[in-house]
Structures are given as structure tokens and as C-alpha cells.
Amino acid sequence: RAGCAVMESERECxxxxxxxxxxxxxxxxxxxxxxxxxxxxxxxTVNSVQFSNHTGYxxxxxxxLNSDELHELYEGLKLNKVNQYDYVLTGYTRDTSFLAMVxxxxxxxKQQNSNLVYVCDPVMGDKWNGEGSMYVPKDxxxxxxxxxxxxxxxxxxxxxxxxxxxxxxxxxxKEALEVMDMLHAMGPETVVITSSDLQASLGNDYLIALGSHxxxxxxxxxxxxxxxxxxxxxxxxxxxxxxxxxxxxxxWTHKHPNNFKMACEKTVSAMQHVLQRxxxxxxxxxxxxxxxNSAQLELRMVQSKKDIENPEIIVKATVL
Numbered sequence: 001r002a003g004c005a006v007m008e009s010e011r012e013c014x015x016x017x018x019x020x021x022x023x024x025x026x027x028x029x030x031x032x033x034x035x036x037x038x039x040x041x042x043x044x045t046v047n048s049v050q051f052s053n054h055t056g057y058x059x060x061x062x063x064x065l066n067s068d069e070l071h072e073l074y075e076g077l078k079l080n081k082v083n084q085y086d087y088v089l090t091g092y093t094r095d096t097s098f099l100a101m102v103x104x105x106x107x108x109x110k111q112q113n114s115n116l117v118y119v120c121d122p123v124m125g126d127k128w129n130g131e132g133s134m135y136v137p138k139d140x141x142x143x144x145x146x147x148x149x150x151x152x153x154x155x156x157x158x159x160x161x162x163x164x165x166x167x168x169x170x171x172x173x174k175e176a177l178e179v180m181d182m183l184h185a186m187g188p189e190t191v192v193i194t195s196s197d198l199q200a201s202l203g204n205d206y207l208i209a210l211g212s213h214x215x216x217x218x219x220x221x222x223x224x225x226x227x228x229x230x231x232x233x234x235x236x237x238x239x240x241x242x243x244x245x246x247x248x249x250x251x252w253t254h255k256h257p258n259n260f261k262m263a264c265e266k267t268v269s270a271m272q273h274v275l276q277r278x279x280x281x282x283x284x285x286x287x288x289x290x291x292x293n294s295a296q297l298e299l300r301m302v303q304s305k306k307d308i309e310n311p312e313i314i315v316k317a318t319v320l
Contacts, residue, residue, distance in 0.1 A: 012042045013040070013041050014084065015042065015043045015086070015087040015250070016044050016109070017043055017090075019091045019243065022050075022051050025299075028047075028092060028243055029243075032089060032091075034301050036251060039255075041251065044085075048098065049064045051063075053294075057295070064095075070101050070105075083108075083112065085109050086115070086116060087116065087117050087250055088105075088106050090119075091121045092243075099143045099147075110151070117154065119152070122144045122148065122156075123242065124140060124161050126160050127197060149186045153189055153190065155190070156245060157194070158195045170198070173228070173320075176193060177210070177320070181224075183212075184214045190212070190260070191211070194245055195209060205233050210228055211264045212225070225261070227261050227317040227318060229268050229316075231315045238278065244299065244301075245271055248267045249267045265316060269312065269313045273304060273312070277303060278297065278299050282297045
């Protein structure tokens with residue numbers, strides 16, 4: 001694990017976050033930076049795009065950073081010898097060469113610091129009404145599978161992405177656990193399937209997330225802890241939730257290195273607090289009987305500062 005004590009002033013914990021930037025709203029770096037800073041991390045951001053707003057709105061404008069430009073920014077850090085990081089965080093990317101450059105940077109940073117933890121959300125697609133579809137170019141899949149996941153330490157795919165990475169469909173919890181084992185075998189010691197269409201014990205109004213944490217003990221034996229979390233479904237399409245989830249999971253696994261269950265409970269609970277506040281506020285803005293629009297459904301990030309800092313645990317994990 002990264003050896004940085006967040007609370008000790010002499011040794012701060014630094015995250016390099018390579019994600020999208022929007023002028024308005026909360027996705028990518030805008031969704032990840034505030035929670036990480038509130039939780040005591042130094043966050044250095046590379047904005048992989050700069051858009052007016054997320055692409056779920058009717059209109060959006062902006063610029064995209066290419067892999068050469070990413071390389072140039074990293075070279076600047078290197079020349080000043082400030083390329084020492086404890087964590088790297090990445091999310092949505094549309095370009096294979098950009099993704100390959102990210103891998104090169106992660107590998108170089110891991111040579112600098114062998115304890116560096118790479119948190120990767122392998123954003124490729126999702127399921128709607130049971131049908132999966134990719135919303136990035138298909139040629140990203142082999143890059144994620146063969147290059148990115150092998151250097152990642154923590155990955156946060158949804159069910160569809162976990163299926164894509166392993167080439168296996170998930171119909172049952174048992175199959176999901178097998179898929180997570182396959183993902184561990186590819187490299188990451190922590191795998192969280194952030195959402196699935198598995199049946200929750202609490203009923204259809206709940207969403208299942210699954211976590212698996214594999215540790216190698218000093219004597220070389222491996223122990224794997226697996227957990228299930230059931231959280232209430234919120235009836236709306238939010239954007240930026242995955243980015244917020246990965247950032248908070250990074251923070252809480254750092255703060256609870258020996259308590260994976262607690263880290264996941266805090267992450268999912270904080271998530272739930274933010275979403276409940278957001279939907280309540282969005283409905284109030286939209287007015288009775290109206291469906292909230294993209295602008296109204298932007299995550300209530302700043303308003304949720306206290307919940308992010310110190311989440312009341314409202315979602316408990318079951319150890320499997």
C-alpha cells in the first residue's frame with residue numbers, strides 16, 4: 001500500500017488524477033478532486049478533456065488532450081523532479097494511444113515508488129434493460145485488458161465491464177465471484193464490481209455491489225475477502241457517480257488498509273448520501289411531476305462535504 005500518512009503534515013499523500021474536466025458540473029476530475037482534498041489528499045490533476053459540461057446535455061463544446069500533450073505535461077513534472085506520487089487515478093478515456101501513454105506513466109511512477117497504488121475505473125460501457133453496450137471505441141477493450149488492468153492495483157468496473165474484461169457473463173453471485181478471481185489473476189489485488197443486475201436479498205429496489213480484496217501474507221499464502229453491498233436504487237440517471245466512487249474508494253482503502261469491509265461501507269454510504277441529496281434537490285428544482293434535467297441532476301458535491309468527510313454508515317456489507 002502507499003506509505004503516506006495523510007494526517008501527518010510532514011509526509012503528504014499525493015494523487016495524480018488523469019480525468020475529464022468540465023466547466024460546469026461534476027464528472028471526472030471535478031467529481032474526484034473535491035472529495036480527495038476534503039479527505040486530506042494532495043491532488044494533481046491532468047485534464048484529459050476540457051468541456052463546457054458533460055456530454056449528456058443537449059449541447060457541449062470543448063477541447064481534447066492528446067497523448068503527446070499528456071506526455072509533455074508529464075515531462076514538465078519530471079524536469080522539476082516533482083513526479084513522485086503515492087496514487088494514480090484514471091477514469092473515462094476514449095483514445096487508445098492516450099490510454100497507452102497513461103500505462104507508460106504509471107509504469108515509470110511505479111519504478112520511482114514501488115508502493116504506488118493505481119486506481120483504475122475501466123470505463124467502457126453499461127447495461128440498459130439487461131442489454132450491454134459500449135460507449136467507448138471497441139479497440140479500447142484489448143488495451144484495458146492486456147495493458148491497463150495488469151498494472152492496476154484497484155479496479156472498479158461495473159458488471160458489464162467486468163464481463164468484457166474477462167470474456168465471461170455473470171448470471172449469479174457465484175459467477176460474479178469467479179469473474180472477480182479472474183480479474184485478480186490479471187493483476188489487481190482489489191476488485192469492486194460497482195453495480196450489477198444480480199437479485200438483491202432486500203428486493204428489486206436495491207442494487208448489488210461486490211468487492212474482493214486479495215492479500216498475500218508474509219509467508220506467501222493468499223487470503224481473499226469478499227463482500228456484498230446492497231444499496232437503495234435511486235430513480236434517476238446520474239453522471240459522475242463512478243468517478244466519485246473510485247475517488248472515495250481510493251481514500252477509504254488508504255485510511256482503512258486492514259479493513260476492506262469498512263472502506264467499502266464508507267464509500268457506498270457516502271455515495272448514497274450524495275445521491276439522496278442530489279435527487280431531492282433535483283426534484284424540488286424540476287417541480288411536481290416534472291422529470292429533472294441534466295443540469296438539475298448534477299451531483300450536490302459541495303453541499304455534501306460533511307457526508308464525504310465523515311459518512312454515517314447507512315449501507316452495511318455482508319461478508320461472503
